[in-house]
Amino acid sequence: MTCLPSQSGKKLGLVIDLDTCVGCQACVTACKEWNTGGHMAPLTDIDPYGGHVDGVWFNRVHSYEHTTEMGGRTVNFPRSCLHCETPACVTVCPTGASYKRASDGIVLIDEDKCIGCKLCSWACPYGAREFDTDVGVMKKCTLCVDRIYNDNLAEEDRVPACVAACPTSARHFGDLGDPLSAVSQLVAERGGVDLMPELGYHPTNKYLPPRAHTTRAASVAAPALEPVRAEGGFLGWVDRMLSN
Amino acid sequence: MHPAFSVVFFTTATGAGYGLLALLGVLGGFQIIPPDLWLGFIGLGLALGLIAAGLLSSTGHLGRPERAWRAFSQWRSSWLSREGVASVITFIPAGLFGIGWIFFGRTNGWVAIAGLLATCGAVVTVCTTGMIYASLKPIAQWHSRFTLPGYLIFSAMTGSVLMNALLQGFALGSKVLLAACLLLTMLGWGWKLATWRYNDRLEIATNANTATGLAGGTVRSLEWPHTEENYLLKEMGFRIARKHSARLREITQLLAFALPVLLLVAAFALPWPFAAVVSVIAAMAQFAGMLVERWLFFAEAKHTITLYYGC
Incomplete structure (x- = not known):
C-alpha cells in the first residue's frame, strides 16, 4: 500500500558532514560494489567502457563552490535518498511497489511490482531514484537494509556501505527519531539542516554545514628572518664577492 | 522535463477523446x-479510438508494460492509479451508450443514463490526469493553480471543436455549438497566455542554496558526479532554448487557437459542405497545435534536480 504507514518513531538515516567530506568518491564506489549484489541488484551499467557510459548509482558526489562575503570554498556534496518522512515518491506510486517501512522508516521499492512508469522519480525533488533501462524498473538507495540487520556480518560492519567506506568519517548512520542517539546529538550540536525544507518532504537524512570561516590566522609561522647585515671580515668578503 | 512523445500524444489524444465523449x-x-447510426458509430468510434490510442501510447513508456494491471491498486494515494481506474470504469457506460445508440438506435431511457454517466466518467478522468501533474511539487510550472483547469479547458475545447467538425460533416451543425467552440477556444487561448505569463514570472523559493543546505551567498556547480548524461539529466534535465520556446509558443497560438477561431468564424458564414470542410480543418489544426502546446508543457517545466547540476 502506498499510503504512508503510521511510524513507530524509529527513523534510520544518515548524517553527512559537508565540512569533512573530501569528495574522494569512496562512498560512491563502496555503495555500487555492495548494492550491485544486494537487495536491488544489479545496478546496471550501460556501455561501461564506451563513449556513452550510463548506469544506476544510489549515491553521487557533486562539488560546489560556495561564495559568501566571508570568502569562497569548495564543498563536496554527496547526494542520495533522504528517506523522507513524507515521501511523495511513495504516495504517487500506482502499483504499491514503492513503500515506506513502518518499523524503521526506510523507503524501498518492491522490484517485482514496479511497472517502470518513472512517476516516483518525477515526484522526488532530490533525484534519489534512477531508472534501470535494462531491467525496466526504478531503483534507489536501500540504506543497505541487507547490511544493517545482517547477522552474518560483524557488529561493527552493520552500517551502510557508504558509511563504512568513508575515510574522513563524514558519514554517520543512526536513529534520527531518537533525540538521544549519537547522530541526533551531532545534528543538534552542529546545526544540521534539511535539504529543500520548503517543499515539505521532511527528509530524515541531515546535512551538517561546513564550519564557519575564521578571521583569526593560525599561529604556526616562525618569526620573520632578519635581513643579512653587511659585515666585515671573511663572511663580509664572501657576501660582497657573491653579490657582485 | 523530457517531452516523451508517448506521453505528449497520450494527454492530447485522451483530452480530445474525453471531451468528445x-x-x-x-x-x-x-x-x-438524433440517434443516427453513422453519427453514433463515427462519433463514439472517434472518441473511444482517441482514448484507447492515448492509453495504449502511455503504456509505451513503461519499463514493464506487462505489469500495467497493477496500476489499478493504489487509488487511495496515487493520482496515476486513480486515472487508470477512472479511465477503465468510464469504458463501461461509454460502451453501453454506444451499444444502445448503434445497435438499438436509441439514446433515451437507460441509454441516456449510460451517456450521462460516460460524461461524468470523462470529466473525472481528465481531472485525475491534470492532478498527476498538478500534484508534483518539484516541478513549479506544473504545481500551480493553472494546471488542473488547463486540462479541463483544453479537453472541453478540443472535444467541442471535434464535435462541431463531426456534426458539420453530417450537416447537423448548429450556430450554438459553433459559438460554444469559439468561446472555448478563446478561453483556452486566454488561459494558455495567462499560464505562460505566470510561469515566466515565477519566483521559486527552492534554489541551489536550499538544495544543498549551504546558506547565503552563491552556490556554483564546480563538478558533476559523472562525465556523461545519466538518467536524471536525460529524463528531468531537458532544456529548451528561449528562442525555440518563443517560436513554438507562436506556432501553438497559430495552430491551436488563431487558425481554429478564423475557420470557425468562417463556418458561421459558409454554406454546407464548405462549413463542414473548414470545421474539419479547424479540428485538425487545433489537434496539431495542442501537440506542440503539450510538448512545450514538458519542455518548459523545470525539475528541482536541475539545481544540483547548476542548470
Missing part, C-alpha cells in the same frame, strides 16, 4: 442530437 453523452443523452 462527454459532449456526445450530454447531447445524445438529452436528445439534442
Whole structure:
C-alpha cells in the first residue's frame, strides 16, 4: 500500500558532514560494489567502457563552490535518498511497489511490482531514484537494509556501505527519531539542516554545514628572518664577492 | 522535463477523446442530437479510438508494460492509479451508450443514463490526469493553480471543436455549438497566455542554496558526479532554448487557437459542405497545435534536480 504507514518513531538515516567530506568518491564506489549484489541488484551499467557510459548509482558526489562575503570554498556534496518522512515518491506510486517501512522508516521499492512508469522519480525533488533501462524498473538507495540487520556480518560492519567506506568519517548512520542517539546529538550540536525544507518532504537524512570561516590566522609561522647585515671580515668578503 | 512523445500524444489524444465523449453523452443523452447510426458509430468510434490510442501510447513508456494491471491498486494515494481506474470504469457506460445508440438506435431511457454517466466518467478522468501533474511539487510550472483547469479547458475545447467538425460533416451543425467552440477556444487561448505569463514570472523559493543546505551567498556547480548524461539529466534535465520556446509558443497560438477561431468564424458564414470542410480543418489544426502546446508543457517545466547540476 502506498499510503504512508503510521511510524513507530524509529527513523534510520544518515548524517553527512559537508565540512569533512573530501569528495574522494569512496562512498560512491563502496555503495555500487555492495548494492550491485544486494537487495536491488544489479545496478546496471550501460556501455561501461564506451563513449556513452550510463548506469544506476544510489549515491553521487557533486562539488560546489560556495561564495559568501566571508570568502569562497569548495564543498563536496554527496547526494542520495533522504528517506523522507513524507515521501511523495511513495504516495504517487500506482502499483504499491514503492513503500515506506513502518518499523524503521526506510523507503524501498518492491522490484517485482514496479511497472517502470518513472512517476516516483518525477515526484522526488532530490533525484534519489534512477531508472534501470535494462531491467525496466526504478531503483534507489536501500540504506543497505541487507547490511544493517545482517547477522552474518560483524557488529561493527552493520552500517551502510557508504558509511563504512568513508575515510574522513563524514558519514554517520543512526536513529534520527531518537533525540538521544549519537547522530541526533551531532545534528543538534552542529546545526544540521534539511535539504529543500520548503517543499515539505521532511527528509530524515541531515546535512551538517561546513564550519564557519575564521578571521583569526593560525599561529604556526616562525618569526620573520632578519635581513643579512653587511659585515666585515671573511663572511663580509664572501657576501660582497657573491653579490657582485 | 523530457517531452516523451508517448506521453505528449497520450494527454492530447485522451483530452480530445474525453471531451468528445462527454459532449456526445450530454447531447445524445438529452436528445439534442438524433440517434443516427453513422453519427453514433463515427462519433463514439472517434472518441473511444482517441482514448484507447492515448492509453495504449502511455503504456509505451513503461519499463514493464506487462505489469500495467497493477496500476489499478493504489487509488487511495496515487493520482496515476486513480486515472487508470477512472479511465477503465468510464469504458463501461461509454460502451453501453454506444451499444444502445448503434445497435438499438436509441439514446433515451437507460441509454441516456449510460451517456450521462460516460460524461461524468470523462470529466473525472481528465481531472485525475491534470492532478498527476498538478500534484508534483518539484516541478513549479506544473504545481500551480493553472494546471488542473488547463486540462479541463483544453479537453472541453478540443472535444467541442471535434464535435462541431463531426456534426458539420453530417450537416447537423448548429450556430450554438459553433459559438460554444469559439468561446472555448478563446478561453483556452486566454488561459494558455495567462499560464505562460505566470510561469515566466515565477519566483521559486527552492534554489541551489536550499538544495544543498549551504546558506547565503552563491552556490556554483564546480563538478558533476559523472562525465556523461545519466538518467536524471536525460529524463528531468531537458532544456529548451528561449528562442525555440518563443517560436513554438507562436506556432501553438497559430495552430491551436488563431487558425481554429478564423475557420470557425468562417463556418458561421459558409454554406454546407464548405462549413463542414473548414470545421474539419479547424479540428485538425487545433489537434496539431495542442501537440506542440503539450510538448512545450514538458519542455518548459523545470525539475528541482536541475539545481544540483547548476542548470
